[in-house]
Amino acid sequence: MRQVFLDTETTGLEPKLGHRIVEIAAVEMCNRQLTGRQLHYYLNPERESEAGALQIHGLTREFLQDKQKFYEIATEFLDFINDAELIIHNAPFDIGFLNHELGLAKLQTINKYSPQITDTLKLAKELHPGKRNNLDALCERYQIDNSRRTLHGALLDAELLAEVYLAMTRGQESLLIELETSGPVFNSTVNMDNLELIVLTASLDELALHTQQLENIERESNGKCLWKNLMS
CATH class of the missing domain: 4.10.910 (30s ribosomal protein s13; domain 2)
Structure with a gap:
């Protein structure tokens, strides 16, 4: 089972108002193990970030002005996520921006490339109703070290999200799957007639x-x- 954990940073909150993606990151997981494959780009949005967004990610227009534009990395991005389950915290937000960028690049929407999209914010609200369920709160709840997260960064957030997802979904069934895939296989059939007890x-x-x-x-x-x- 191939999964891709994804995060973006943007110039604002609403793509319909012309806001764009300034950073995108994705990390790959297979059979509940990170593979080490990742995709990460800072992007030139060709506009200023709103003050509130700039306080969150700290990516100034000056820093981004010589970076690639989304359409230049779109094919590589789509190849990376193709046929994988996408796992995103607050998925509607990121998917809205990604579909907007893909539309500007004259490409099809995300659901044409990824068969399933899982929203970990929705999952967290089901597991912990009435509690704070942002990424920092989940890291604290599941004792995941997020001390490096002084600002929001897409790559670090995607990596933290992968750890949070494993913690949220580590039930008995997944534990058995991990044991079966990581441990040696023994023949469970024993001939009791020939068994000599010591x-x-x-x-x-x-x-x-x-x-x-x-x-x-x-x-x-x-x-x-x-x-x-x-x-x-």
Whole structure:
């Protein structure tokens, strides 16, 4: 199962008002293991960022003016996410901007390339109703180190999101999957007719220690040591 964790930073909140993507990052995971493959670009939005957005990501127009434009990296981006499940925190926001950029580049929308989009914000709200569920809050809840996150950055946020997602979805079923994929495979069929059991008897010293332990339990429990009663 191939999954891609994605994050963007933008000049503002609304693509319909002409706001653009200034940074995009994606990291790849297969079978719940990060592969090391990643995509990361700063992008020239050809406009200023709003003051509120600039406070969040700190990417000035001066820094971005010599960077590539989205349409120049669009094909590489689409190849990277093609046929993978996209996992995004507050997915409608990022997907809205990505579809806007793809439209400007005369390309098809995201759903033509990715068969499934998972919104981890929606998942977090279902798991933790009534609580703060932004990325910082989830990192704190699941004890994930986000001390490097002084400003929002797409690559760091995508990597943190991957860790948060693993923590949120680490149930019994996924644990068994991890054990099956990472551990050795044994034949579970045993012929009991040919099974020879080896019994190791306790030494005198071990028996004495065991008796002493039972006496201690008997004393601390006011005569309610079950094992001592069974042996008497």
